[in-house]
Amino acid sequence: xxxxxLDIWSDIACPWCYVGKRRFEAALSRFPHRDHVTIxxxxxxxxxxxxxxxxxxxxxxxxxxxxxGKSTADxxxxxxxxxxxxxxxxxxxxxxxxxxxxxxxAHRLLHLAKSQGRGDEAKERLFRAYFTEGRAMGDLAxxxxxxxxxxxxxxxxxxxxxxxxxxxRRDESDAQELGIRGxxxxxxxxxxxxxxxxxxxxxxxxxxxxxxxxSDDPAAAQDGDVCGPDGCT
Amino acid sequence: xxxxxLDIWSDIACPWCYVGKRRFEAALSRFPHRDHVTIxxxxxxxxxxxxxxxxxxxxxxxxxxxxxGKSTADxxxxxxxxxxxxxxxxxxxxxxxxxxxxxxxAHRLLHLAKSQGRGDEAKERLFRAYFTEGRAMGDLAxxxxxxxxxxxxxxxxxxxxxxxxxxxRRDESDAQELGIRGxxxxxxxxxxxxxxxxxxxxxxxxxxxxxxxxSDDPAAAQDGDVCGPDGCT
Numbered sequence: 001x002x003x004x005x006l007d008i009w010s011d012i013a014c015p016w017c018y019v020g021k022r023r024f025e026a027a028l029s030r031f032p033h034r035d036h037v038t039i040x041x042x043x044x045x046x047x048x049x050x051x052x053x054x055x056x057x058x059x060x061x062x063x064x065x066x067x068x069g070k071s072t073a074d075x076x077x078x079x080x081x082x083x084x085x086x087x088x089x090x091x092x093x094x095x096x097x098x099x100x101x102x103x104x105x106a107h108r109l110l111h112l113a114k115s116q117g118r119g120d121e122a123k124e125r126l127f128r129a130y131f132t133e134g135r136a137m138g139d140l141a142x143x144x145x146x147x148x149x150x151x152x153x154x155x156x157x158x159x160x161x162x163x164x165x166x167x168x169r170r171d172e173s174d175a176q177e178l179g180i181r182g183x184x185x186x187x188x189x190x191x192x193x194x195x196x197x198x199x200x201x202x203x204x205x206x207x208x209x210x211x212x213x214x215s216d217d218p219a220a221a222q223d224g225d226v227c228g229p230d231g232c233t
Numbered sequence: 234x235x236x237x238x239l240d241i242w243s244d245i246a247c248p249w250c251y252v253g254k255r256r257f258e259a260a261l262s263r264f265p266h267r268d269h270v271t272i273x274x275x276x277x278x279x280x281x282x283x284x285x286x287x288x289x290x291x292x293x294x295x296x297x298x299x300x301x302g303k304s305t306a307d308x309x310x311x312x313x314x315x316x317x318x319x320x321x322x323x324x325x326x327x328x329x330x331x332x333x334x335x336x337x338x339a340h341r342l343l344h345l346a347k348s349q350g351r352g353d354e355a356k357e358r359l360f361r362a363y364f365t366e367g368r369a370m371g372d373l374a375x376x377x378x379x380x381x382x383x384x385x386x387x388x389x390x391x392x393x394x395x396x397x398x399x400x401x402r403r404d405e406s407d408a409q410e411l412g413i414r415g416x417x418x419x420x421x422x423x424x425x426x427x428x429x430x431x432x433x434x435x436x437x438x439x440x441x442x443x444x445x446x447x448s449d450d451p452a453a454a455q456d457g458d459v460c461g462p463d464g465c466t
Contacts, residue, residue, distance in 0.1 A: 014460040046462055067464065082465070179412030182459030182466075192439075193426040196457035196466075202446045206425075209438040213431070224429035226415030227247040227279055231300065232315070233415075233429075 002036060002214045004207070009042045009175050009185040010123070012103050012110075012137050015082050015093065018127045020184035020197035022089040027203035033211055041114070041123050043107040043171035044183045050102040052138035060095045092132045099130075101138025104168060109143050109155070111164035116152055125150055189214060191224060235269060235447045237440070242275045242408050242418040243356070245336050245343075245370050248315050248326065251360045253417035253430035255322040260436035266444055274347070274356050276340040276404035277416045283335040285371035293328050325365045332363075334371025337401060342376050344397035346385055355383055422447060424457060 008024070010017040028034050055063050065075035079095045086093040106126055113122030125146055129135035135142050140159050147155030158164065178187070186194040186203070188210035194203065213224075225233045241257070243250040261267050288296050298308035312328045319326040339359055346355030358379055362368035368375050373392050380388030391397065408418070411426070419427040419436070421443035427436065446457075458466045 011460070014465075016458045016460045016465055019458075046460055177412050179410050182461040184459065191428055195424060196459040198446070198457050202442070202457075205442040205445055209435070209442050212438055213435045224431055224435075225249045225252075226417065226429040227244070227249045228415035229279055232247075232249055 002033070002211065004033065004037045004189055004211055004214060006037065006039045007042050007187040007190075008039060009044045009171070009180055009187075010183050011044050011046045012106050012123075012126045012130050013100055014044075014046055014183055015086065015131070016197040017184045018091060018093075018131055019086050019089050021123070021127065022091060023197055023200050024184075024186070024203050026089075026200035027207060030200070030204055031207045031211075033207075037207070039120065041110060041119055042175065043110065043168040044175055044180070044185075045103055045107070045168075045172065046183070047102070048104065048172075050100065050138070052101050053136055054100045054102075054138070060098050060100070063100075086131075094132055094134060097134030099134055099136035099139075101136055103137050104165075105140060105143055105159060106137040107168045107171075108162075108164040109147050109152075109159065111167045112147070112154065112158045113150065113152055115164075118150060118152060122147075122150055122152070235266070235444065237266065237270045237422055237444055237447060239270065239272045240275050240420040240423075241272060242277045242404070242413055242420075243416050244277050244279045245339050245356075245359045245363055246333055247277075247279055247416055248319065248364070249430040250417045251324060251326075251364055252319050252322050254356070254360065255324060256430055256433045257417075257419070257436050259322075259433035260440060263433070263437055264440045264444075266440075270440070272353065274343060274352055275408065276343065276401040277408055277413070277418075278336055278340070278401075278405065279416070280335070281337065281405075283333065283371070285334050286369055287333045287335075287371070293331050293333070296333075319364075327365055327367060330367030332367055332369035332372075334369055336370050337398075338373060338376055338392060339370040340401040340404075341391065341395075341397040342380050342385075342388070344400045345380070345387065345391045346383065348397075349385055351383060351385060355380075355385070358383055 028037060031037065061076040061079055062072045064078065065072045068075065083093045083095060110119065110122050110126065113119050126137065129146055130137050135146070137143070143159055144155055182195060184197060186206070188194065188206055191213060192206060192210050194206050261270060264270065294309040294312055295305045297311065298305045301308065316326045316328060343352065343355050343359065346352050359370065362379055363370050368379070370376070376392055377388055415428065417430060419439065421427065421439055424446060425439060425443050427439050
């Protein structure tokens with residue numbers, strides 16, 4: 001029996017990642033073999049050097065404007081555009097209340113959730129907390145509350161220690177090895193890479209092709225053979 | 234009107250690359266939009282440190298055995314297996330006469346051929362020269378003869394200089410950035426990555442999905458949006 005595994009690299013403080021999650025879910029709902037699909041959310045920090053809470057006194061539009069060398073008004077237009085795109089995928093982005101900051105600890109919390117089989121729910125909860133509720137992903141008290149609300153065990157102990165720090169860093173070094181520099185990035189069956197918040201149609205097509213590429217026939221294992229510096233498979 | 238571009242990373246001294254070329258050609262022959270497909274062969278050296286001519290006195294099976302810590306007999310079994318796989322794709326691999334060596338200059342010749350619109354024919358000619366005819370890819374006189382046979386201009390001057398060296402190295406650094414560590418590796422529409430000598434069915438599916446992902450509609454350009462360290466598209 002076939003099983004299709006996906007690795008999806010993603011940050012929480014990543015608009016296209018949340019949009020991409022919805023589009024992927026739409027694709028999955030139309031995929032006949034969705035019950036044989038497993039997903040692992042992999043950590044990716046867009047800004048590993050961000051402070052826990054960033055720029056308390058500056059509006060998101062002003063910070064974005066400074067970053068891109070645009071006026072605050074132009075940056076606000078970019079924000080409004082992203083908000084509308086997200087709205088079309090059923091998401092309520094509230095950039096007026098967004099609280100940016102370092103997401104490393106949030107990713108550790110996601111790894112804890114994954115270890116308890118709650119990876120997908122935790123990912124969704126943190127996305128909504130960040131983009132709609134204006135909760136600060138860099139604030140440990142916030143993360144504690146969210147983890148507790150999810151019903152996870154060992155939340156406080158995890159966040160107070162450096163548990164899962166290695167897991168986050170391994171996801172990030174794996175991304176670097178794969179040459180992933182933008183998220184979301186989908187890897188299907190360790191074979192197909194799909195970059196970005198593609199439409200549900202494109203993602204469904206990728207699921208179908210990845211499924212076709214799987215085989216119950218060991219003789220077909222020669223598919224995907226490569227030669228590398230250490231020899232050929 | 235849509236156009237689908239493929240970049241295919243490949244070495245000449247790469248058995249799976251030649252097999253993968255045949256399988257890809259089989260897929261392309263069944264692809265309805267094949268007249269809108271363009272291909273660029275990208276350079277990849279499996280062994281950049283190989284001498285021009287390698288191990289003149291040792292059989293290929295013995296060298297392979299030493300490399301993998303196997304007996305010569307076991308290595309010969311691996312070779313026979315690869316030969317049979319290639320035969321099923323219509324290729325005549327003659328490992329008894331193969332002449333391994335550094336392929337950097339051969340890749341420069343391929344770039345010359347590409348610049349004259351003959352990239353695909355040159356790739357095919359060098360594969361056959363290496364795998365079936367026992368010609369040495371690291372020998373400049375051999376490469377001169379093959380380039381001349383192909384009817385390319387400026388073969389001697391190119392091989393005598395360092396023309397296209399930068400092009401070969403750029404292909405290789407691009408591969409490194411993309412995290413490509415085994416060949417063949419297909420990149421379709423700069424968006425989908427497919428690793429290895431996949432079956433024609435899998436490659437045809439990839440062509441179909443890549444084609445679907447292309448669009449004449451600028452509004453669909455938001456597909457594939459990502460957020461990166463420098464911001465979101």
